[in-house]
Amino acid sequence: MTTKSTLRLCAAALALALVAAACGSDGGSGGDAGGEVTYGIVEPTWIDSFNVQDSEGFEVARLLYDGLTDLNSDLEAVPAVAESWETDDNTVWTFTLRDDVKFHDGTAVTAQSFITAFNYVANPENLSDVTYYGSYITGISGWGDVESGDATEVAGAVAIDDTTLEITLDGPYPLLPKAMAHPVFSPRAAGDIDPDAPIGNGPYMMDGSWQHDVQIRVLRNDDYYGDKGLPDAITFRIFDSIETMFLEVAAGGLDVADVPPEQIGSARAEYGDKFIELDIGSYNYLGFPTTVAPFDNPDIRRALSMAIDRETIVDQIFEGSRAAANGFAPPLAPGATGGCENTEHNPEMAKELFDAAGGIDGSFSVYFNSGGGHEDWIEAVANQWEQTLGITDLEFVGQEFAPYLDVLQADGGIDGPYRLGWLWDLPSAENFLSPLFLSESGDNFSLYNNPDFDAAIDEFKGAESETDGFGALEDAQNILCEDMPVAPMFFGTAQKVVSDNVSNVTYTVFGYTELENVTVNQ
Amino acid sequence: MLGYAIRRTLQIIPVFFIATFLIFVVVWWLPGDPIQAQFGERTVPENTRAQYEERYHLNEPIHVQYWEYISGIVFKADFGESLRTQRPVRDIFLESFPRTLRLAGLAVLFEALMAIPIGVLAARNRGKWFDNSSLVVTIVLLSIPPFVMLAVLQLVFGVKLRLFPVSGIRDGLWSYVLPAFGIAITTMATTARLMRGSLIDTYREDYIRTARAKGASERRVLSIHALRNALIPVITVLGITLGALIGGTIVTEGIFQIPGVGFQIVRSIPSRDGFVIVGISTILVIVYLLINLIVDLLYALLDPRIRYD
Numbered sequence: 001m002t003t004k005s006t007l008r009l010c011a012a013a014l015a016l017a018l019v020a021a022a023c024g025s026d027g028g029s030g031g032d033a034g035g036e037v038t039y040g041i042v043e044p045t046w047i048d049s050f051n052v053q054d055s056e057g058f059e060v061a062r063l064l065y066d067g068l069t070d071l072n073s074d075l076e077a078v079p080a081v082a083e084s085w086e087t088d089d090n091t092v093w094t095f096t097l098r099d100d101v102k103f104h105d106g107t108a109v110t111a112q113s114f115i116t117a118f119n120y121v122a123n124p125e126n127l128s129d130v131t132y133y134g135s136y137i138t139g140i141s142g143w144g145d146v147e148s149g150d151a152t153e154v155a156g157a158v159a160i161d162d163t164t165l166e167i168t169l170d171g172p173y174p175l176l177p178k179a180m181a182h183p184v185f186s187p188r189a190a191g192d193i194d195p196d197a198p199i200g201n202g203p204y205m206m207d208g209s210w211q212h213d214v215q216i217r218v219l220r221n222d223d224y225y226g227d228k229g230l231p232d233a234i235t236f237r238i239f240d241s242i243e244t245m246f247l248e249v250a251a252g253g254l255d256v257a258d259v260p261p262e263q264i265g266s267a268r269a270e271y272g273d274k275f276i277e278l279d280i281g282s283y284n285y286l287g288f289p290t291t292v293a294p295f296d297n298p299d300i301r302r303a304l305s306m307a308i309d310r311e312t313i314v315d316q317i318f319e320g321s322r323a324a325a326n327g328f329a330p331p332l333a334p335g336a337t338g339g340c341e342n343t344e345h346n347p348e349m350a351k352e353l354f355d356a357a358g359g360i361d362g363s364f365s366v367y368f369n370s371g372g373g374h375e376d377w378i379e380a381v382a383n384q385w386e387q388t389l390g391i392t393d394l395e396f397v398g399q400e401f402a403p404y405l406d407v408l409q410a411d412g413g414i415d416g417p418y419r420l421g422w423l424w425d426l427p428s429a430e431n432f433l434s435p436l437f438l439s440e441s442g443d444n445f446s447l448y449n450n451p452d453f454d455a456a457i458d459e460f461k462g463a464e465s466e467t468d469g470f471g472a473l474e475d476a477q478n479i480l481c482e483d484m485p486v487a488p489m490f491f492g493t494a495q496k497v498v499s500d501n502v503s504n505v506t507y508t509v510f511g512y513t514e515l516e517n518v519t520v521n522q
Numbered sequence: 523m524l525g526y527a528i529r530r531t532l533q534i535i536p537v538f539f540i541a542t543f544l545i546f547v548v549v550w551w552l553p554g555d556p557i558q559a560q561f562g563e564r565t566v567p568e569n570t571r572a573q574y575e576e577r578y579h580l581n582e583p584i585h586v587q588y589w590e591y592i593s594g595i596v597f598k599a600d601f602g603e604s605l606r607t608q609r610p611v612r613d614i615f616l617e618s619f620p621r622t623l624r625l626a627g628l629a630v631l632f633e634a635l636m637a638i639p640i641g642v643l644a645a646r647n648r649g650k651w652f653d654n655s656s657l658v659v660t661i662v663l664l665s666i667p668p669f670v671m672l673a674v675l676q677l678v679f680g681v682k683l684r685l686f687p688v689s690g691i692r693d694g695l696w697s698y699v700l701p702a703f704g705i706a707i708t709t710m711a712t713t714a715r716l717m718r719g720s721l722i723d724t725y726r727e728d729y730i731r732t733a734r735a736k737g738a739s740e741r742r743v744l745s746i747h748a749l750r751n752a753l754i755p756v757i758t759v760l761g762i763t764l765g766a767l768i769g770g771t772i773v774t775e776g777i778f779q780i781p782g783v784g785f786q787i788v789r790s791i792p793s794r795d796g797f798v799i800v801g802i803s804t805i806l807v808i809v810y811l812l813i814n815l816i817v818d819l820l821y822a823l824l825d826p827r828i829r830y831d
Binding site: 043045046124125127128129131132135136144147148149212213214215237238239240241244247248250251252253371399400401402403404405406408409420421422441442443 | 552555556560561564567569574606607609614617677681687690777781785789793
């Protein structure tokens with residue numbers, strides 16, 4: 001290891017007020033290289049890029065793969081395999097690729113590697129659960145034809161030459177470079193790939209195969225084209241229980257672990273600066289069935305929302321570990337406006353509106369999935385409705401998640417307020433709005449339908465750039481705030497604890513640990 | 523003997539079909555769409571749904587689904603694959619079953635090593651302080667709920683004293699020692715009492731009196747004459763315990779994160795990963811049926827009365 005000499009060099013460099021970023025022995029991001037990090041995750045569903053779908057899978061895949069782009073801490077798309085891109089109309093995009101990127105098996109990453117990946121993901125025989133990124137989210141031309149079995153190649157992706165990839169969309173989408181940072185759009189090496197030992201092109205590569213339910217170990221890729229990772233090796237220890245994972249940090253078996261919700265308070269006190277809390281792009285809401293009386297009346301929905309004291313619930317039930325929602329997208333999402341008055345606790349106004357709208361006759365049900373820690377806050381909401389609005393005749397319907405999903409999908413929709421959440425697919429407020437509220441969207445369980453809202457989203461998608469479209473996104477959020485198809489409840493946070501063995505533990509906006517930058521204390 | 527063996531072997535065929543059909547029906551009639559469960563709150567794209575339905579016959583009537591599944595097992599030794607990860611159930615089982623076997627085997631071994639000496643000492647000191655205090659201690663251990671006992675062992679010997687791994691199986695057989703010990707001390711009470719009672723009964727037998735009368739030492743009476751016979755019911759109980767543990771020690775596997783068969787089944791229920799539940803259960807059914815068959819044939823071999831019934 002180069003630890004000591006690097007330290008000395010670093011000290012000298014700092015004394016000379018040089019840039020600390022030059023201090024990693026491999027030109028990493030400022031720490032010392034070497035050592036091994038042991039990181040706790042739940043067993044992922046997949047780590048092969050074409051089907052990565054859960055956060056634990058992303059934690060591994062983001063080290064194994066690099067896509068065309070990456071996201072920086074300001075949530076902008078920055079070059080990865082693509083060194084630049086251009087478009088005239090946000091519909092036809094030309095990506096220029098680096099010529100020095102290699103897969104872990106030594107073969108070159110070319111424009112064709114991306115086309116191989118797209119065709120593989122979209123092919124229905126491969127049962128990718130995230131193929132909707134190509135069709136539904138980005139709308140790459142011809143992707144849907146491959147999904148439906150009418151074609152075998154995605155027509156909208158063309159390799160002009162080895163380093164030029166042209167992607168054509170069905171319509172303008174200014175967020176395409178951001179979307180391309182998703183692992184599902186990573187290049188794919190030729191031939192059959194073992195899903196337990198995928199061949200990627202990222203800063204780390206597999207050390208042997210995934211030992212299911214035990215561990216995944218990756219080694220630093222010394223042929224990596226970009227800033228090389230700091231730890232020599234990273235072991236993902238696999239747990240089924242966050243409680244046990246958390247115990248392992250105290251016992252010295254893990255360097256980083258999630259904190260179980262019920263232990264957040266004690267972990268915060270016990271771990272001090274080794275307790276890390278960060279905002280992530282997720283939120284919880286109480287949806288209203290906007291086609292079912294009395295919830296079809298916007299005044300009733302506004303009253304129900306204003307009667308909820310979110311701050312108190314956050315303090316008393318979550319020990320401050322969530323943020324009360326003040327709008328339809330968390331503040332870290334570019335384009336989020338917040339400040340929706342109807343999410344503020346206002347019991348007098350709530351009562352006034354509620355009575356003027358005729359109140360609620362008879363009983364109704366409140367639906368949620370049991371076992372996810374939602375019982376307590378839903379009950380608190382019901383108590384507040386009772387105190388403020390005098391609602392006493394309601395029934396809680398808690399179900400296991402799988403049958404709960406069936407109730408949500410039932411013909412004609414659900415008939416009472418329901419709990420649901422959303423985790424963003426890509427960092428934009430738009431991703432919290434379109435899926436949940438566009439009249440045609442399959443994830444719109446409140447059956448909300450407002451042509452003005454749909455038009456605002458269309459306007460955003462037609463904007464020249466993402467920031468040019470912020471005005472349209474603001475309009476869309478104002479419309480939602482007026483209509484309140486759902487009552488936003490909380491924005492998500494994540495809590496982790498780290499051992500004394502490691503430092504410089506940082507996170508992406510998705511809540512993934514930047515393991516490549518962690519320093520192992522030696 | 524051959525006739526009996528053939529009859530007995532043929533009997534397991536209907537038992538196999540009935541048992542697996544019941545498991546299949548119960549699992550697939552659980553409320554909740556298994557395809558939607560793979561996607562959480564997101565809508566399943568139509569094409570993807572169609573692919574799942576075609577590949578796994580999910581939109582067929584239940585008896586067709588059962589037939590597709592069972593014929594795969596009978597003709598191709600194919601136990602299906604996970605809906606969630608598309609991994610073959612056979613691989614999942616072959617990976618997890620040895621872990622469960624290791625845990626169960628070690629637990630029974632520890633139980634025998636503790637319960638037999640305690641039972642013997644208690645029997646030989648009947649009514650004295652050791653007998654009484656061992657009764658109290660084993661009953662106390664028996665009355666502590668296993669998950670409390672296991673969590674305390676984990677906290678004290680794993681987290682605080684760092685003598686044993688806290689969880690997981692990364693340290694080979696050593697990883698299984700603490701959880702196996704935890705199972706053993708909670709189940710030990712009955713076996714120790716059984717050993718004690720059985721030995722006391724044996725001591726009353728005529729042949730023990732004969733042995734003593736001919737001047738055999740007390741040690742010889744115990745080890746050569748009494749213990750052998752007294753152990754028979756104890757070993758039977760230990761065998762039954764082992765059988766029960768092989769079905770998955772769900773609580774222990776959960777607390778110590780040992781990915782055995784119980785762990786796999788429990789994890790697959792909320793995600794409605796039906797083929798994993800059905801597949802692993804089916805293999806366990808086969809294992810039980812085969813073990814029973816072998817035991818019955820051995821009995822028949824030993825005792826001619828059985829095969830002529």
